[in-house]
Amino acid sequence: MLEIDDLGEVVSTDLLIIGGGLAGLVAAIEAKEYHVDVLLVDKQTIGWSGKAPKVGGGLWVMLPEDDVDRFAEYHVKNIGCYLNDQELLYSYARESFGAIEKLMKWGVKLAKDEEGKLQTVRHPAGLWSGTGIDRDMLFPLRTRGREMGAKILNKVQVVELLKQGDRVVGAVGFNTIDGRFYIFKAKATILANGGCNYRVKRMWATGCGDGIAAAYRAGAEMRNAEFGNFFDVDRKDIDFPTPSGAYNFLFNASGESLCERYVRKQESDTPISIILGMEQEVVEGRGPIYMDPSKTQWDPTKPPPFFAGRWGMPKVLDFWRLQASKQLKYGPSPSPRVEVTAALNAELSPLKVDHEMKTSLSGLWAIGDICYQGSAWAGAVPAPPGRLRGSGVMNTLFTSLRGGPSAARFAAGAAWPKIDYADTQHFKNEIFAPLQRNKGLSPDDAIYSIQDVVCKVKYNLRRSKDRLEEAISKIEEVQQRLLELYAKDGHGLGKCHEVKSMALCAEMTFRAALMRTESRGTHFREDYPERDDGNWLKWIIIKQKAGEMTLSTEPVPMERYRIKV
């Protein structure tokens, strides 16, 4: 008889958590309270992996004395543009301070004064606050998770979810070092492996949409994919976003101010109009675009003033000190003007979840960056950070503190599933196929081809029917060549699967953007420049049916919500 064990290493666990960054570790700690077996799997090394520990720093919070109603109203009207799940938005705001208290209890270093009092800064809008979190946040969480009995498996890249009927019952993947095939059998599964960043931003390069793509192929629904298009103003010399507000100090080759020419209203984050203006200036021959760095109060040869050591976050300070010393050593000489560019910061996070972070598939939950947009609390924005700086980490805490216990309760009461031999064998063959080829499409070239579409302002921000159709056809060209991807080792094999995930994510974004015939939030259609509340107070839902990407709409239940149009 054919046995699953013959195909690879079989690992059984009550609860499988895919991704061991901040979301996965928080969920693991919470889940262990329910006395279930928990296994965390990550394609890199848990403690270091994920996005949150790369830079550390800003963390959005509402303090107990803050007015949740005023914040929610501001968010719905100005940021989420009425596509928020308002009930979840209220919960997000109300539960944020409790999340901070949990982190402090678990030994994570937050911004504090010498007497140990939490330090916060009021946002200029006066409706919320920010605090700081140190870069080594994952170590105390990893220690706590291990002490509670959570198991950890590093260097395993999960590619597909396993199903029994409509229920997700685990996953399969491979070890990127030794190539071993892993079959995870689980009563409940949580996806915590990030959004899709298309490898465009240095510090967040691991978010390639692996979990989004796996969930999509398993039949899970997506929501708000059209808003995966966060563009910011980046410094070219350090390949890094400019400080918040720097867009006010941009000028063209003739020294003319872009802000005066293009920005008509202030937005909660870098205005879309300034990015469109940068493109227009360059296309019409008035580029390149420069910034006056003296106006931004941040000299990259020194740590930024916000983190200059006064708040007791030593690892954040180390990071900025090293960045500054590298800039002094390798960067250009200080100049009254530095060249800047419009840069896609991504993110795409469309996996649809309910208020307990359950996806539309039984047995599958999603937490952290993978479902920021799909949970819909933030509405019509690319996320993280969803045009609310510091909310990426808070969204992760909020969703993990809800999703971890919910999945654990399900696992505690669920029966052991069966793993299908034929499905598993099929996945194994597909996963390792690129290693059988030694020529064809290199994953690096494929990634560049995808980036060359998603990074272009003309496709991903200044959208129109014609240009979106052109973008889709360019992504389809890559997809038609996916069977030519080749790899010579586990590292390259990992990239091949990231290419497939990124292509799917790009297709979702452009197809949803083509369907939404209006402009709202960060979705701007040149051919439909106005917001259309009569027709578009709807979420676009994406789902795979019979191998095809299908799109439908779901009305936003405004009758249930407090903040009306």
Next chain:
Amino acid sequence: MSCVTIEIDNDRCTRCKTCVDACFVDVFRWDDKEEKPVAAYPEDCVWCYACEMACPVKCIEVHPAGPRRIPAPY
């Protein structure tokens, strides 16, 4: 093409493997035969400097050497 050069001083390296763990884009690998870390995939380095900061004896230096290969936005 790599946008960095990564220098490891093997005389000072204590073989603790922290750099291999710290790299979140799988640039570092452990060479079992030579018993030392190697920058196996420098082309994927995003100069986050996690390896440099994590190294307990500071025997790694990442030298940025040109822009990453990312398409222009317009």
